[in-house]
Every structure is written in C-alpha cells, then in structure tokens.
Amino acid sequence: MEIVVEYVFLQNLFIDYLIFKTTEGILKIKGNHIVSISMFASVFSLILPIFYLPKFAEFIIKIFLGILLVSLTFKFKSFLSFLKIFLTFLFSTFLYGGVCACFVETFGQLHTLIILAIVAVTYCIFEWLLKYINKRKTIENFCYDVLLENGDKVLNCKGFLDTGNMLVDPLTKKPVCLVGLKLFEELGFEIDFKDLLTKNFDLKKLSLGHYICLDTVGQGNKVLAFEVDKISVKGKEEVKKPMLAVCLKNFSNYEIILNNCFA
Numbered sequence: 001m002e003i004v005v006e007y008v009f010l011q012n013l014f015i016d017y018l019i020f021k022t023t024e025g026i027l028k029i030k031g032n033h034i035v036s037i038s039m040f041a042s043v044f045s046l047i048l049p050i051f052y053l054p055k056f057a058e059f060i061i062k063i064f065l066g067i068l069l070v071s072l073t074f075k076f077k078s079f080l081s082f083l084k085i086f087l088t089f090l091f092s093t094f095l096y097g098g099v100c101a102c103f104v105e106t107f108g109q110l111h112t113l114i115i116l117a118i119v120a121v122t123y124c125i126f127e128w129l130l131k132y133i134n135k136r137k138t139i140e141n142f143c144y145d146v147l148l149e150n151g152d153k154v155l156n157c158k159g160f161l162d163t164g165n166m167l168v169d170p171l172t173k174k175p176v177c178l179v180g181l182k183l184f185e186e187l188g189f190e191i192d193f194k195d196l197l198t199k200n201f202d203l204k205k206l207s208l209g210h211y212i213c214l215d216t217v218g219q220g221n222k223v224l225a226f227e228v229d230k231i232s233v234k235g236k237e238e239v240k241k242p243m244l245a246v247c248l249k250n251f252s253n254y255e256i257i258l259n260n261c262f263a
Contacts, residue, residue, distance in 0.1 A: 005046065007112040008045075008046060008112075009042050009043070009046055010112070010116075011112050011115060011116060012041070012042035012045045012046070013038050013039055013042040014116055014119065014120075015096050015097075015100075015119055016037075016038035016041045016042055017034060017035065017038040018092075018096060018119060018120075018123045019089065019092040019093050019096060020034045020037070020038060020073060020089075020092075021034070021123070022092040022095070022096075022123065022126060022127075023074075023085065023088050023089045023092050025126075025127060025130050026088050026091075026092070026130065027084070027085060027088055029074060029075075029085070031073040031074050032072075032073055032074075032075075033072070033073065034073060037069055037072055037073050040069075041065070041069055044065060048061065048062075066086065066089060066090065066093070067086065069089070070082070070085055070086045070089050095122070095126070096119050096122060096123075099118060099119065099122045100115055100118065100119065103115075103118055136253075139160060139253050139254070142160055142161045142162075143158055143159065143160055143161075143253070143254055144158075144159050144160075144161060144233050144234050144235060144236065144258070144262075145157075145158065145159075145233075145234040146158065146159035146231065146232070146233050146234070146255075146256055146258070147230075147231070147232040147233075147234075148183075148187065148228060148230075148231055148256075149228065149229045149230040149231075149232075150187050150188065150228040150229050151188065151229065152188075153186070153187055153188045155183070155186055155187065157183055157254075157255040157256055158253070158254040158255055158256075159177075159233060159254055159255070159256040159257070159258045160251070160253070160254040160256070160257050160258065161258045161262055161263060162257045162258065162259075162260070163260050163263050164260070165177075165178065165257055165258070165259050165260055166259070166260045167212075167214070167245070167259065169212055169225055169243045170212060171208070171210055171212075171225075172208065172227075172243055174241075174242065174243045175242075175243070175259035175260070175261040176212065176225060176243045176244065176245050176259060177231065177242065177243070177244050177245070177256055177257060177258050177259050178223075178244070178245050178246075178247050178256065178257040179244050179245070179246055179247070179255065179256045179257075180246075180247055180249060180250040180251050180255055180256070181193065181196075181246065181247070181248060181249060181250055182250050182255065183255045183256060184246045187228065189205065189206065189226075190205070191205065193248075196224065196246070196248060197248065199211070199224075206224070206226035206227075207226055207227040207228070208225075208226060208227040208243070209224065209225070209226045210224075210225055210226075211223065211224060211225065212225045212245060214245075223245045223246060223247060223248075224245060224246050225243055225244065225245040226243070226244055226245075226246075227241055227242070227243055227244075228241075228242060228244055229241065230242070231244075233258065233262050236262045237262070244256075
C-alpha cells in the first residue's frame with residue numbers, strides 16, 4: 001500500500017508540474033516555486049479522498065485549491081490577468097486529465113509508468129505545437145506584401161522583414177535584400193542553377209552583377225548580387241534601383257528577406 005501511495009504521489013507531482021509548465025508556455029510568463037507548489041498540490045490530492053466528501057463538495061474544494069495554487073505561483077496585476085491565468089491553468093489541467101481519462105477508458109487501469117509516459121508525450125506534442133504556432137505568428141507579423149519590378153517583369157511576392165539583415169553592398173553602398181532561387185528565375189534571368197553554383201556565366205547578364213560576402217564582416221560564403229528597377233514594400237517606402245542577392249535555396253513561408261532598412 002505504501003508503494004501505491006508513493007506512485008500516486010509521484011504521478012500527481014509530475015502531472016501538476018507539467019500543468020504549471022504548460023500554463024507558463026501558453027501565456028509566456030514565469031511561475032515561482034513550481035516544484036514545491038506541485039508537491040503541495042500532490043499531497044493535497046492524496047489527503048482529499050480520505051474525507052469521503054460528496055462529488056460536488058470535492059469539486060468546489062478543487063476550484064478553491066486551483067485559485068490558491070495560481071495565486072501562489074504566478075504574479076498578476078489585475079483580476080482580469082488573474083482570470084486569464086486561472087482559465088489557462090484549468091485548460092492545462094483538463095488537457096492532461098482528459099488524455100489520461102481517455103486512455104484509461106479505452107485500455108482500462110494502466111501502470112503509473114505508462115500514464116507518466118502518456119502525459120510526457122502529450123506535453124512534448126503540445127510544446128511543439130505551441131512553438132510552431134508562435135513561429136508562424138512571428139513570421140506573419142514580419143511578413144509584408146512586396147512588389148518587384150525589373151524591365152517588363154512585375155512580381156508580387158511575400159517578404160520577411162529580418163531586422164538582423166544589415167547586409168550592405170560594398171560596391172554601391174546600398175542595403176541588400178535576399179531572394180530565393182524561384183523568385184530569381186521569375187525575374188527573367190536566364191542562368192542555370194549549375195552555372196550559379198559554379199559561377200560559370202557572364203555577369204554582364206545582370207545589372208551591376210557581382211559577388212558579395214553574405215555576412216557584414218567580409219567573410220564567409222559569397223552570393224551573387226545584382227540591381228533591379230524597383231522594390232515596393234506595402235506600408236513601407238519604395239526604393240528605386242535596389243540591390244538583391246540570390247540564395248541558392250528557396251525560403252519556406254516567404255520569397256524575399258527584406259533588409260533592416262525597411263524596419
């Protein structure tokens with residue numbers, strides 16, 4: 001019996017800890033004393049069934065316990081911020097509780113280690129999903145509609161404003177934006193990928209065609225830089241005769257990396 005109690009305590013401790021960590025991840029806030037508060041919650045969960053309280057009374061007590069745990073763990077400046085944290089805490093609780101209940105309902109009573117493994121996998125999947133959503137949101141926040149013009153070519157594309165891109169062409173002293181292979185081809189330049197890779201072509205095919213280093217200290221890989229007629233960024237300024245440089249790959253969610261000068 002003692003071993004069973006220890007297993008239940010460790011199971012509750014692990015789940016409570018992940019509930020707090022998930023709440024942190026969703027709201028991007030930092031909790032205090034999560035391990036010790038998780039231990040307190042786990043001990044309380046072991047003691048509560050001893051009193052054989054009605055289900056409704058247990059529910060009310062658990063709600064008040066949740067309020068206490070959130071108040072001890074997270075800082076908040078107003079009732080609305082507390083409510084936001086508390087509702088997220090409840091969501092995290094129902095997430096792991098629901099997953100465990102689903103597996104127990106399907107396969108019957110499971111060993112503690114199996115339950116811990118299920119909860120751990122659920123946490124990893126949810127953390128990956130959060131990071132993916134945050135990454136997409138970050139990209140979307142820095143993505144702009146871009147219009148490129150070069151001769152008779154007028155292209156609409158998606159541009160990502162990279163504040164870390166401070167690349168400047170040493171020849172013209174102009175800021176440089178980076179384009180992928182697909183966009184480079186759509187601009188109408190008849191240069192094969194093999195020739196780009198081996199640098200075996202006539203640079204005169206491009207306006208101000210020359211090679212520059214990909215970093216700002218004049219070292220590292222060299223990329224092909226060239227000039228086009230105009231670049232217009234929605235909500236930003238229009239630049240005539242901008243410098244572009246071609247990367248030997250395509251980007252995933254955008255087609256051009258804008259220079260820091262558009263920030």
